[in-house]
Amino acid sequence: MLKRTALVVGCSLAAAAVPAMAAKPTHPTHPSHPAHPAKPTKPSHPSHGSKGLGGTCSPGNHGYRASGTLVSATLTPSGKKGHYDGTISVDVTRANHKSTTGTQTYTLNSARVHFGKGVDASAPAAGDNVVVHGKVTALRRGCSATGFTPTVTVRSIRISAPKRHP
Numbered sequence: 004m005l006k007r008t009a010l011v012v013g014c015s016l017a018a019a020a021v022p023a024m025a026a027k028p029t030h031p032t033h034p035s036h037p038a039h040p041a042k043p044t045k046p047s048h049p050s051h052g053s054k055g056l057g058g059t060c061s062p063g064n065h066g067y068r069a070s071g072t073l074v075s076a077t078l079t080p081s082g083k084k085g086h087y088d089g090t091i092s093v094d095v096t097r098a099n100h101k102s103t104t105g106t107q108t109y110t111l112n113s114a115r116v117h118f119g120k121g122v123d124a125s126a127p128a129a130g131d132n133v134v135v136h137g138k139v140t141a142l143r144r145g146c147s148a149t150g151f152t153p154t155v156t157v158r159s160i161r162i163s164a165p166k167r168h169p
Contacts, residue, residue: 060146067139067155069098073131073162074106081113088112091160093133100139102153109135109157119163127162134161 074092081088089111095104114137118124122131137157142148 062140071095115159121164
């Protein structure tokens with residue numbers, strides 16, 4: 004019974020000490036810390052719908068690369084050395100950014116043209132290998148593509164003779 008009485012007395016003293024510690028006043032030489040300022044509110048982001056809010060559905064430029072064989076070319080030298088104006092038709096076999104393949108006609112406006120070994124710069128022959136580099140306009144994913152046609156701006160073209168197999 005003595006153990007039980009000591010246990011009850013010990014528990015009651017512990018319960019009485021907890022509220023006394025919680026109600027302890029702050030020390031006068033230790034002032035409380037100031038409250039932190041509230042975080043500023045962030046502006047809401049516009050939706051990525053087809054409404055064009057904030058320019059989210061405006062077209063952007065992506066790198067373009069296409070390769071194939073030459074069908075025809077009308078090239079005239081422009082003001083800079085190695086740069087040409089005119090049109091070039093290419094039977095495209097490979098293109099990036101889901102661009103169309105088949106016969107494509109590109110308009111050159113002071114584009115750099117590299118002629119490989121064995122290619123006549125004044126009149127390249129049909130069947131020569133062609134690689135086209137430039138920029139293509141594209142829309143973001145989720146934007147409505149109605150009325151949008153991607154445009155290719157050609158920066159450089161490399162024309163080389165086809166490989167001969169023995």
